[in-house]
Amino acid sequence: MNIALILNYKAATETISCAESLLEHCPLLNHILVIDNHSMDGSEEALRDWVAQKSLENVTVLGSPENNGYAGGNNFGIRWALEHLNAETFWVVNNDTYVDYDAFTPLLETLQQNDRQFVGSLILSADDKTLECYGGGKLFPLLGKAKLLGKGETPETMIERNEQPDYLMGCSLAFTRRVIDEIGLMDENYFMYSEEVDWQYRAKRTGIGIQVVPTSRLFHYGSLSSGSRSAFYHYYRNRAATRFNKRYYGPLFAFISAFILSAITAIKEIRNPNLIWSGVKGAFKGVTMSVK
Template identity: 70%
Template sequence: MNVALILNYKAATETISCAESLLAHCPTVNHIVVVDNDSQDGSAAQLQAWLDEKAHPNVTFLRNPENNGYAGGNNYGLRWAMEHLQPSYFWVINNDTYVDSDAFSPLLQALQANDRQFVGSLVLSADTGRLECYGGGKLYPILGKARLLGKDQSLEAIDEQRQTHAPDYIMGCSLAFSAALTREIGLMDEAYFMYFEEVDWQYRARRFGITSQVIPASRLFHYGSLSLGSRSAFYHYYRNRAATRFNKRFYGPAFALTSAFLLSAVTTLKEYRNPTLAWSGIKGAFKGVAMSVK
């Protein structure tokens, strides 16, 4: 069984649109699991009403009793599916996306040929049709930063992008993998709460010989932008905390501490007119260095 997993947080309308597009265009998705991450805004009631009306037999709606972040919400759905559905392959997909063609079958074919990999899609802007990212991005660990590959390029540039670049990680916006892989390497690290969870997961998987690959035939559309435009104290704190914690795990404490200083400087330069935001980023950067990792 092939299971798509959609995590909702205060965006029931978008989640329903995403699920309906999968139902309409992705026949090799056998079951969809929708998880509400304790939205507390009426989302759960809206999603339940949609299911009651449509009566989709191959959609399950779950309520996570707490909001434990992107990793925690997705892990909640993955654990439930592994216990109740006997899945072979998973497809984690952002709720603010939709498909207008069968975006899953190309991912499935790649996994059936080699299930020791993560695979991802081309992510296109719903507004412009141009690339938001070629599957994922490049990391600059010492700076605690990442760059999306192919952002704002036209579809005509896709072949060149494929030949000249490969991402360091696949975005969690569209990430497919085998159920066997989760049993081998474990699930996502919930201590991140937000940001870097899927990056950490893929880097941990490398220790097991697991690779990552973009499948250009798989394409989905994303509302808004993958690069967050509105910066907040919440964003700076959790984004910087995640970056330095990631560095501590994979490059060591000294590297993480150095990156915390550099990331703090970058954040301060960007937010020099907003010292409260800058301070949140600085606190997050050094908190990540202090957090425990295995």
């Protein structure tokens, strides 16, 4: 069974729009799981009302008992699908996206050729249809930063260049049950940011790869869950970056990157000392967190 998972947090209208586009254009999806990540704002009820009013037998709304971030919410849905739906193929889709054609079949066909990989789509801006990223991005670990691959380029240019990302965006990420059986689920200790990157790097250690499927394209409205200049953003983004570095490059590397990332945050937010402090706290908290 082929399952799409859409994580909702206080954005029921956008989530419904995303799900309806998948229902309309992706016939090989057998079921859509909408996971409300403990929104506590009426979102779960609105989503259930939508399913009931439309009599959607191939859509299930799950209410997570707590907000455990991107990884926790999607893991909750994956576990449920494995237990109740005999799911074999999963497609994680951001709720602030939509499709206007069948973007799932190319992903499925690629996984049928090799089920030991993650596959991702081209992500285009919903506003002006320009390329936001060619599947994912490039990592600069010591800086604690990543750069979207192909942003502003044309899809045709990127296809011709054939440059591959270091990781695939969780905005559109497909994989098989076999991958889960081999490496497990996402690390929920990140809470936000780097979860899917960590997952893919963990998979690489066992020979599981990644692949961009340029014939699969989603349109993206932009982040709905966090602001790009909030204390929340700086704390969790920096914490995730240094924790990731500690796991894959060692404690000393993570410690050095925490200083560099703190300096970068200070330069960017020089007029906002509270934001600087949140970023610094996050960077060094990541260094102290346990990793395996």
